[in-house]
Amino acid sequence: MRLSSPLSVDDAGASSASTPGAPDTTVTVSPSGPLSRLRRTVGPYVALTKPRVIELLLVTTLPTMILAQGGFPSFGLVLATLVGGAAAAGSANVLNCYLDRDIDKIMNRTKRRPIVTGEVSPRAALVFGLVLGVASLAWLALMVNPASAWLTAAAILIYVVGYTMILKRRTPQNIVWGGAAGCMPVLIGWSAVTGGVSWTAALLFGVIFFWTPPHYWPLSMKFRRDYAAAGVPMLPVVAKDTKVAREMIAYTVAMIACSLLLVPVQGMTWVYGVVALALGLWFLWSCIGLLRRAEHPEAGKLRAMSVFHASITYLTLLSVAIAVDVFLPF
Structure with missing residues (x-):
């Protein structure tokens, strides 16, 4: 299951406001300020996680948790599950971008991804993806339950190893079997509430x-x-x-x-x-x-x-x- 990132890392050059007849009060905002530098640094990493793909995955997680609970689960459990799931999905997407960087530069749809443009180095992307993945699994194990953490680990492996590394470049049925990773959020959401499937x-x-x-x-x-x-x-x-x-x-x-x-x-x-x-x-x-x-x-x-x-x-x-x-x- 993949979509473009909604995050824009473009910076405005300057802004001004004036009132007719009033003294000139133009204010120039420097594009090199701390906030702008932070956006330029963090923005490409966020883009690598493919936020819109994560949104679609989370759309299926919350209703599953409600169904499993027979009502609204506790806010803390929902928040912990969604945060952990989003981080895990982001990790898998970053590692996918790292592994596919050779073909991403060929395809018009993906040639502006941060690794291809040089905004993020391959090594930095690999470290970021691995750290994000480990952190998400530890978070889910501690804040939700071990079953959800194990299912999340399986989802990352299916997408990164099963789909990206093995199936994608070898078979026309790649998305059928590799797409199983996108099905895992419902199992994770159900197990978060019930402890199993x-x-x-x-x-x-x-x-x-x-x-x-x-x-x-x-x-x-x-x-x-x-x-x-x-x-x-x-x-x-x-x-x-x-x-x-x-x-x-x-x-x-x-x-x-x-x-x-x-x-x-x-x-x-x-x-x-x-x-x-x-x-x-x-x-x-x-x-x-x-x-x-x-x-x-x-x-x-x-x-x-x-x-x-x-x-x-x-x-x-x-x-x-x-x-x-x-x-x-x-």
Whole structure:
């Protein structure tokens, strides 16, 4: 599961304010002040953690904790879990940038990442990523519980070793199996509350596991040339769009099934069931639209990125539905 950083490290040169008829009171702000220097130093490191990716991961963690608790968990537990999870995800993303720095400089989408531009040295990035990872695991073990720490360690290993080092450059199914790392936050959130996992947590894992390919492959379609130039065999690089779209539809159907199985397994209300089905069918229709465009370009105008954005909307609204359902009086 990957998105651009919202943090801007650009600095304004100067600012001024004046009132007509009043003496000149222009104030110049030096771009070399302490705050500006701090932003230039810290900003690139923050960008390496891919904050928007972390945001999406945390969107699934909190609703899972609410579902596991059957209400709002304690604020302290939620804060500790989210802080530890964010740090762990940031660590994995930094190490991903370190390992992929050779192909990042080739791809237009990633050539402005701080290691490529020289804002952060490879060695500094490696140290930062490792320290952040160790700190996140220690934090979770001490502030949450050992089960959550172990699951978090597994998530980092799956993403850094399984996906980035082994799968990404070797198989078109890289994002399918490597994407399992993005499913781990629901297991971590569930274990933070209960101390373990359950069939409900497994179904939530399944929802995100099957959601990941139809979420990421449209992005790969848009940046197909980038991946091809870098030698990364994403499925849209090595297969026709019709094959990619059909596989997206199959994964989406499995995703919908997992989301609906929560009703009997966890005892979700009919309201959640209706919302989950409606959201699932809406997203499925967007994938079918992509297939229609691939088979008959003149008949369909749906672009791949619209499916990508729809996938984010789907997961966000489904997560909200899971959280809200806990508080329904029936």
